Amino acid sequence: MMRSTHLAMLTALICASTATVAHARRKGRGGRKGVRCDSARYGCAAHNTRYFDKLVRVTHHPPRSQDRACLGRLRRAGIKFRMLVHVKGVKTPVLVRSRRLGGVLYRRSWSNRRRFILDCHMVEALVAVGPAIRKAGVATIYYSSSWRYSIVKGTRRLSGHAYGVALDVTAIDGSFGYASVVRDYEKGRWGCGARNKTPKGKAWRRLYCALRLGRAFKTIFTPDKDRTHRDHIHVEGPNPRLRARPRRRRRRRSR
Numbered sequence: 001m002m003r004s005t006h007l008a009m010l011t012a013l014i015c016a017s018t019a020t021v022a023h024a025r026r027k028g029r030g031g032r033k034g035v036r037c038d039s040a041r042y043g044c045a046a047h048n049t050r051y052f053d054k055l056v057r058v059t060h061h062p063p064r065s066q067d068r069a070c071l072g073r074l075r076r077a078g079i080k081f082r083m084l085v086h087v088k089g090v091k092t093p094v095l096v097r098s099r100r101l102g103g104v105l106y107r108r109s110w111s112n113r114r115r116f117i118l119d120c121h122m123v124e125a126l127v128a129v130g131p132a133i134r135k136a137g138v139a140t141i142y143y144s145s146s147w148r149y150s151i152v153k154g155t156r157r158l159s160g161h162a163y164g165v166a167l168d169v170t171a172i173d174g175s176f177g178y179a180s181v182v183r184d185y186e187k188g189r190w191g192c193g194a195r196n197k198t199p200k201g202k203a204w205r206r207l208y209c210a211l212r213l214g215r216a217f218k219t220i221f222t223p224d225k226d227r228t229h230r231d232h233i234h235v236e237g238p239n240p241r242l243r244a245r246p247r248r249r250r251r252r253r254s255r
């Protein structure tokens, strides 16, 4: 009798402690050790990225600190977007709702479940280089990370993604078919496609040169850079002089 009472008490104690741990995890009180935010590509910036994601709000009246001129240009270019506030690190954050930027289709890569948030000027630059990307034969860009408040892996430095001025491209498609960085990028073949062996490898170098055209972006890291970039191309730092052109309106029929 005594033994069974002890056993019941012990079971109750174990159940209670398990419930407390589960509750603490749900509440996010697991402490730094319990937080999983370091990925293969990025490191944590004080908090889990989700912590910063939850702060984001839509606004209809962007504050003065934001680049309202850029928002106006984006609107006139026919881009659909939501204006945002409390996007940590980003000067003029927008949630991109248009599927096409400058005639190029942007699709999330299969593993990307995050919102398409970027700084207004990064979007503007993508719109501006769109025709050059199309000319390079690329119709669709598959992207993984856009805005993401994190640090560069192995450093204490904030990533370009934390400022909303970087985009990771994992795959493209066009007349050459579907080409991913990990399978089709030919390492060590510089130039704009002339030195490549395969049509898909050529497509990647043509895209690289399209993004480099007129120094549209300050930094482009490919698998040639290091192992971190073996499966994506990191595009960062839009040229501040780039402008999205206003969309041409259809002429009204003359009576």
Ligand SMILES: [Zn+2]
Binding pocket: 145, 161, 166, 167, 168, 233, 234, 235
């Ligand atoms: Zn990146």
